């Protein structure tokens with residue numbers, strides 16, 4: 001299998017914009033498509049201010065940010081974006097039917113040897129691969145938010161993914177300064193999302209039950225891990241609607257009442273408190289309390 005040079009990104013929202021930037025920053029030819037022509041610029045603006053809030057920059061000098069963005073070629077449609085791809089990364093909304101439709105279109109448009117990856121947080125590629133004639137080239141390639149500042153990604157195959165596909169994905173991740181996290185056996189949540197998920201479930205339970213103020217959980221996390229932000233800020237960054245959707249998928253999978261997303265989280269989402277993107281989540285933006293001096297000391 002030849003090395004991956006041409007990368008196509010389908011969907012330029014929160015994650016897709018960052019994946020396109022990361023690949024372009026390390027010399028790949030990146031072509032992208034989003035039906036919303038403003039998506040890339042809007043998402044980049046939000047990512048940049050989120051990076052400033054948490055004091056965590058990209059893995060390359062921030063001065064290169066605009067030049068790198070200019071290197072991402074925007075195609076007018078999906079077929080045009082995929083026609084020369086070695087690897088396509090699908091980053092559209094978390095909906096299995098939409099992803100299957102996009103994979104079927106990509107299968108027709110991309111060169112026969114191109115890898116087709118999904119960045120889905122909760123849908124294994126085994127539920128998408130049959131929409132294509134190339135299951136051996138399909139895989140999960142899951143980046144973390146903020147993808148420009150947390151350089152790691154899960155790799156997981158489907159029922160017929162070839163070992164060469166996994167190896168090529170590993171090499172690609174190394175080439176963009178990302179640590180590959182291979183998953184040996186299909187599991188919901190991949191490698192690290194499973195760990196993050198346990199933290200999320202427990203911290204949401206403590207907040208929703210009124211046991212501890214969420215700010216103190218973030219403080220404790222920051223002191224203990226040395227990170228510049230805690231789980232509640234991270235949920236605001238991801239989007240509380242996205243968090244709720246993912247928790248709902250886990251609950252549907254396990255049917256364990258302990259996995260049910262708390263009502264208080266549903267209420268927040270229903271009120272439009274979606275995190276950074278809506279100006280309010282657990283914290284208020286653009287000046288969240290957790291980024292102010294003295295927060296860590298509990299003053």
Ligand SMILES: NC(=O)c1ccc[n+]([C@@H]2O[C@H](COP(=O)([O-])OP(=O)(O)OC[C@H]3O[C@@H](n4cnc5c(N)ncnc54)[C@H](O)[C@@H]3O)[C@@H](O)[C@H]2O)c1
Pocket residue numbers: 010011012013014015016033034035036039078091092093094095102119120121122142143144145237238239242
């Ligand atoms: N937000 C996160 O923290 C996060 C983290 C890891 C993985 N993911 C996964 O990444 C995927 C995208 O999430 P997001 O948060 O970036 O969503 P988002 O809503 O920010 O972006 C989705 C983008 O897809 C575009 N789109 C919709 N239909 C399309 C189509 N047919 N072709 C091309 N583009 C299309 C939309 O216009 C939008 O810009 C999901 O599968 C999600 O599970 C998200």
